[in-house]
Amino acid sequence: MNFALPPSERPYPSKLFVEVTTACNLRCAMCVKQSGPGIPDEHMTMSTFQRLVPAFPMLETLLLNGIGEPLLHPRLEAFVQLAKEHLQEKARVGFQTNGTLLTPERARSLLAAGTNIVCLSVDATDPALFQSMREGGETEDVNRAAAALNAARARASSPDFHWGAEIVLTRDTLDELPRVVEWVGERGGAFLLVTHLLPYRQESVPSVAYNPNVDETLAFYREKSREANEQGIDLSRYIEARWRFRPVDNGERTVAFMEKVITEISARGLPQHVPNLVAHDEKQYRRMEELFRRCEELALQHGVELHLPSLSPRNKRRCDFIEEGSAFVAASGTVHPCYFLWHSFTCHADGRIRPVDALSFGSVNETPVLDIWNGPEFSDYRSEIGRYDFPHCGNCSLAPCDYIERHDFEQDCLGNSLTCGSCPWSVGVLQCLR
Template identity: 20%
Template sequence: MRVFSAFFLPSFDWIQIEVSGLCNAQCFYCPHTVWRKDWLGANLSLATFKKLLPYFKKTKLVYLQGWGEPLLNPEFFEMVRLAKAQGVKVGFTTNGTLINEDLAEKIVFSKVDVLALSLAGIETNDRLRKGTSLNQVLKAIETINSVKTLKQQNPQIHIAYMLLRSNEYELERLPEFLAEYGIREIIVSLLDFVPSKDLEEECLAPQTEEDFNLLKKRAEKVAEKAKSLGLKMIFNLPSPCSQGRVCSENPIKSLFINSLGMVSPCVFTGIPVKQKTNVYFGNIHQETLKAIWNKQEYKEFREAHLSRAKPPVCATCPKARIELVF
């Protein structure tokens, strides 16, 4: 019996849906900024989103974010409502620029489970993430927490932190800086996807075991400091010595749908841009998600990951070598 016989009726650890491929920021390291002339992102329609509802009952998490700012979609809160009605956990990531008191109330009372806010530095954030503001993010956290005191426990607030060469000197200060804001977790990532050669120097991914061990020790020390302040800090570190791991994007039990309706194994293989190498197995405008998931070529793609024989497009991806440090 083939290993994917159980996949004929899809059940997922998570489905990531790019409800908006538009963005009001220009983070210098993001594909949206680097490839803006060829960008095809749009707002996902509510009608398209509704096609996915039957699958949410067998999904642990629906994550409403891709390469854009999800709050730019005017149907965002209706999408959250529909997803929550299926009994599924819902989360999203935002740059925080649109969150005022009214929007904070909508977020809290929508009963969304997880809210991640993006940062890339303390003093450096506003320069690296043009169009965003550290103060706006902190104000958004404070506003949401003030609304949550009205008997609401969710959303759990996380920080999605991008560690770059330009801001690495601020890393040790981060736990103490954020501890007072009622944040549950800080999730630190390196620049895993480098959309331009000009950005290669910003990537801190270790190339040798010695370099990895040095970065790991540094991360462990910072994570321990965070723990002493009541914060959980998780580092996603690509190791040069971790071949054979299961990809951290979990393509065996998860998938990504971009704002054009294209279905990909993960967010890194589904960027909505012209003339770039992507991996699409179908479009939910033309086929059901079940039909796409059960295509022979998609089964073979997942089977390769299950056997640790990575497909060529994944062979050099840092996400296939992630070691969690916390």
């Protein structure tokens, strides 16, 4: 094993995300499964899973989930057991689950097989709100699941096993976040992942809680907006004043001030989407800042490892999937580079329609997994991503454009063949178990 090289340059993946099934027993409104792309229900076969074994001895993490509910797979424990026979002693094996099928018996069998991390989907503690987000689920399901995991851990004396939770943060669930932190801590959970919503439907766009402007641009704009307010100028009226939709107090001064701001942002080499900037909701942003501070304090009190997303997209991007040497294997056996390009779907990132096509480098049923990883296509892709030389599509005043609104993506406005300019993971607003 060559640990001297960065994970993306090693001749083997360090993390494998294996989609054991695309089937699910719930109909969560915020899930790509329910967004209409037609992802068929499919269980990964044992023969396909066995083709991943050559990569196991070098793995640090093996996560057995994707679009579906892992506990629906009848051979999940067999997958875990097979993996543990080949993994390093300190390697992690786990999955995320909605918890509805996590009975005491299933929890014991999973720990006995070698599972050492489980993440429960807990989007609210309020029963009605929980049901509205997770159709078919109830808060009592995750309560029972947490109790089952704790009992199985105590019975098996598994000090290396830990569980936690993930919440999808929306404007409707902001007040639930502190309660979920407490819920995890009071039940012995180790961590809480917090991710923003990626809307797969137009009607979900108003539920998005994060600010769409990149952090460095937003920080500069907030500073200038305060200066403008001190001079009696309201920059939120810029669009009206600029295009003279209706008379605006201090209209000419508003236009002059904002256009100077636009020029200064451009001079700093920062991306900007002017309509989003002037629509910035300072009250909402401060509410989010205070909420995150409060949750960090609660997490510290309860001994919970809290992973918060960015309040707004980061200007300095980082693809954790590439940087950490990850590969994603679909239930069918095809190999992909990340969550964003695992399946084909349509989303409404930043309120704009965005078709996304899955990117596959081959199938383990046809080509050995390490040959796919080391093949020129996947290797070159990882190298190119690492340069981060692609635009901030969500923070461009010219967007939406036909470069990213087509399913047959060819290139972005800089000539890159990468589809990463609108990825919400690399800018820190989306997170997942990894």
